[in-house]
Amino acid sequence: MTVTVLTTSTSLFFLAPASPKPTPVRIRFKPRASSSSCSSSSSSVQTRVNSSQPSSNPYTGVIVVGAGLAGLAAATRLSSENVPFLLLEASDEVGGRVRTDFVDGFTLDRGFQIFITAYPEAKKLLDYEALDLRRFYSGARVYYGGEFHTVADPIRHIGDSLQSLANPIGSILDKLLIASTRIRVLTKPDEEILTAREVSTIELLRATGFSDSIIGRFFRPFFGGIFFDRDLETSSRLFDFIFKCLALGDNTVPAKGIGEIPKQLAKKLPSGSIRYGSRAVAINSDRFDSPAVRLQTGELLRSELGVIVAVDQPESDKLLRPYGLNPGQRKAGRSTVCLYYSADRAEIPVRDPVLFLNGSGEGIVNNMFFATNVAPSYGPSDKALVSVSLIGSFDGVSDDDLTAEVVRELSGWFKGSSSTVGNWKHLRTYRIGFAQPNQSPPTNLLKDPKVGPGLYLCGDQVTSATFDGALVSGRRAAEALLRDRAVVRV
Numbered sequence: 001m002t003v004t005v006l007t008t009s010t011s012l013f014f015l016a017p018a019s020p021k022p023t024p025v026r027i028r029f030k031p032r033a034s035s036s037s038c039s040s041s042s043s044s045v046q047t048r049v050n051s052s053q054p055s056s057n058p059y060t061g062v063i064v065v066g067a068g069l070a071g072l073a074a075a076t077r078l079s080s081e082n083v084p085f086l087l088l089e090a091s092d093e094v095g096g097r098v099r100t101d102f103v104d105g106f107t108l109d110r111g112f113q114i115f116i117t118a119y120p121e122a123k124k125l126l127d128y129e130a131l132d133l134r135r136f137y138s139g140a141r142v143y144y145g146g147e148f149h150t151v152a153d154p155i156r157h158i159g160d161s162l163q164s165l166a167n168p169i170g171s172i173l174d175k176l177l178i179a180s181t182r183i184r185v186l187t188k189p190d191e192e193i194l195t196a197r198e199v200s201t202i203e204l205l206r207a208t209g210f211s212d213s214i215i216g217r218f219f220r221p222f223f224g225g226i227f228f229d230r231d232l233e234t235s236s237r238l239f240d241f242i243f244k245c246l247a248l249g250d251n252t253v254p255a256k257g258i259g260e261i262p263k264q265l266a267k268k269l270p271s272g273s274i275r276y277g278s279r280a281v282a283i284n285s286d287r288f289d290s291p292a293v294r295l296q297t298g299e300l301l302r303s304e305l306g307v308i309v310a311v312d313q314p315e316s317d318k319l320l321r322p323y324g325l326n327p328g329q330r331k332a333g334r335s336t337v338c339l340y341y342s343a344d345r346a347e348i349p350v351r352d353p354v355l356f357l358n359g360s361g362e363g364i365v366n367n368m369f370f371a372t373n374v375a376p377s378y379g380p381s382d383k384a385l386v387s388v389s390l391i392g393s394f395d396g397v398s399d400d401d402l403t404a405e406v407v408r409e410l411s412g413w414f415k416g417s418s419s420t421v422g423n424w425k426h427l428r429t430y431r432i433g434f435a436q437p438n439q440s441p442p443t444n445l446l447k448d449p450k451v452g453p454g455l456y457l458c459g460d461q462v463t464s465a466t467f468d469g470a471l472v473s474g475r476r477a478a479e480a481l482l483r484d485r486a487v488v489r490v
């Protein structure tokens with residue numbers, strides 16, 4: 001086999017010939033010397049530098065654009081092969097949509113987010129013990145007919161499950177169908193699930209034989225809350241994948257907030273490899289062997305091996321427009337609003353770490369929970385943190401009106417208890433216009449990451465719109481680049 005050898009001052013790259021296609025072999029890159037843009041001592045690359053000056057040495061091995069979970073996973077994979085890379089992040093922190101704010105002693109995740117411990121890629125990448133995961137009750141409490149009804153996981157809460165058999169959330173047949181759905185998804189490998197023949201979730205539920213009662217009272221608020229899609233138009237592939245993960249794992253949040261997940265990944269990357277405050281505005285592959293990235297500041301960063309775009313879908317549509325993506329045909333992304341309130345911890349109506357769902361078919365609240373019941377560290381010791389989620393963007397409604405409407409609605413939910421929802425203090429409202437891409441059929445959850453020569457795309461728009469999907473997509477993009485571009489062997 002013939003290979004072309006390109007040496008630079010800092011690394012040794014074996015570029016695969018165009019034809020015939022070589023068998024991919026494992027590569028090992030030497031880390032770049034201190035003048036490299038990946039070095040913490042480099043003048044051009046430093047953590048938390050908001051660079052506005054043109055770089056004196058604007059070359060780097062791989063440029064990854066976007067430090068959400070996908071970009072971090074791509075960087076992690078490159079790092080595991082000692083491939084030099086630079087991770088560009090427009091904001092001041094890693095995580096993208098998975099971030100947490102700390103406000104007056106409260107831990108506020110940017111929107112209601114649950115980490116399912118059975119996510120297969122996450123299991124490989126994350127140290128769960130260090131995340132100090134706090135578990136939700138395996139099931140939910142559904143508000144319907146003016147009272148709450150428990151829906152419990154029969155494997156983990158057999159007693160609750162038996163008691164709930166006769167409740168109005170679904171018939172006994174519905175509960176048997178949940179058990180059979182569990183068996184169906186558990187017996188399929190993930191890849192088969194993600195590539196199976198698909199219909200919408202609502203079509204799948206109806207075809208399975210679920211009653212309108214359980215669809216409206218449980219599936220719409222529960223899976224609608226996960227997909228930000230109460231109409232359940234989202235692909236049955238996503239439904240099966242999430243159902244399987246829920247059956248195998250726990251619903252959790254890290255004790256220090258959901259943002260700990262990306263932070264843990266970032267901590268393992270080489271020092272100085274992430275550059276904050278660096279917004280890419282164009283990817284240019286006209287004049288170079290490998291694409292270059294133009295920053296908002298005007299600075300041009302050239303990659304030696306390639307560029308991995310790991311930004312959210314609206315942003316990648318802009319950056320990659322010249323490469324033939326056609327955003328004109330896209331369905332609108334999914335939106336959510338999350339409101340946080342504080343209450344006196346001694347006065348909240350329930351102590352359980354349980355998720356409450358709106359099964360009534362009325363009102364604007366989809367789901368809510370007392371975050372400090374799940375993770376006491378989410379608030380000061382005497383205060384409870386209440387998290388309330390709405391589905392949609394509520395563009396025409398002011399924050400004040402939303403805040404008041406939520407309090408009015410939840411006062412009805414908890415009217416029998418001695419605590420008064422009217423005393424809750426509003427802390428913050430997060431309006432998340434683009435929470436997830438629209439994943440109604442037809443979907444391709446294993447899209448080819450390659451966009452052009454030396455150019456790759458990852459993020460939840462190329463896989464499933466989940467933490468796990470984003471992580472998988474980042475690894476796959478990095479592996480595609482490594483396969484295409486370079487091998488060191490033997």
Ligand SMILES: Cc1cc2nc3c(=O)[nH]c(=O)nc-3n(C[C@H](O)[C@H](O)[C@H](O)COP(=O)(O)OP(=O)(O)OC[C@H]3O[C@@H](n4cnc5c(N)ncnc54)[C@H](O)[C@@H]3O)c2cc1C
Nearest residue numbers: 066068069070090096097111114280435459460466467470
């Ligand atoms: C409110 C909410 C709740 C969710 N709940 C769950 C859940 O419970 N479970 C679950 O599995 N998934 C959940 N998700 C989905 C999950 O968070 C996403 O699928 C996943 O985080 C997407 O990661 P990503 O890396 O693809 O994109 P992002 O997180 O969007 O990361 C993109 C990064 O690129 C940066 N960037 C953008 N443009 C540029 C640019 N031009 N130059 C440089 N940097 C740029 C951004 O600042 C960001 O850091 C939720 C999402 C939201 C919003």
